[in-house]
Amino acid sequence: MLHAFRACAVASALLALAASGPATAQFPPGPDDRPEQPEAAKGKRTAPAPGPSINGSWSGELTQVGSTTPYRFELVINAKGAETKYPDLACAGKLTRVGSSKSYTFFVEVITKGQVDKGGRCPDGTITVARQGDELTLGWFGTVQGNTIIAYGTLRKK
Secondary structure (H helix, E strand, C coil), rough: CCCHHHHHHHHHHHHHHHHHCCCHHHHHCCCCCCCCCCCHHCCCCCCCCCCCCCEEEEEEEEEEEECCEEEEEEEEEEEEEEEEHHHCCCCEEEEEEEEEECEEEEEEEEEEEHHHCCCCCCCCCEEEEEEECCCEEEEEEEEEECEEEEEEEEECCC
């Protein structure tokens, strides 16, 4: 049940993000946000404290919002990069890490096999992951022919 809650929370967050304006207009600074830095410290950025490692080979099932049939998904993350496989859809992709926080890592996915614009079943998209103990919660967001697609799932290390 907790997995379903996490997956629904990720899907809800992605839906809200897809239909929203700039994040700064929706989420004003909270009490835990860092105060303005003094002039001498400006220009020096500090990286967020690293969260748990997401490196490894992960597998599980993704469920697309609006569908009742999940599909298998594999994710490999290492120092060289990250790759995805969708065995049930005959697709594969490469991920580019575009950001992270203490809790989340964000990727852009480019499909390298089974591209929807070449007759395949998989569009490019974005992936957000969060490590929860021995599991990786994943949210996927993309569009096909003007239609928004959202998928979510929980992966386990192989």
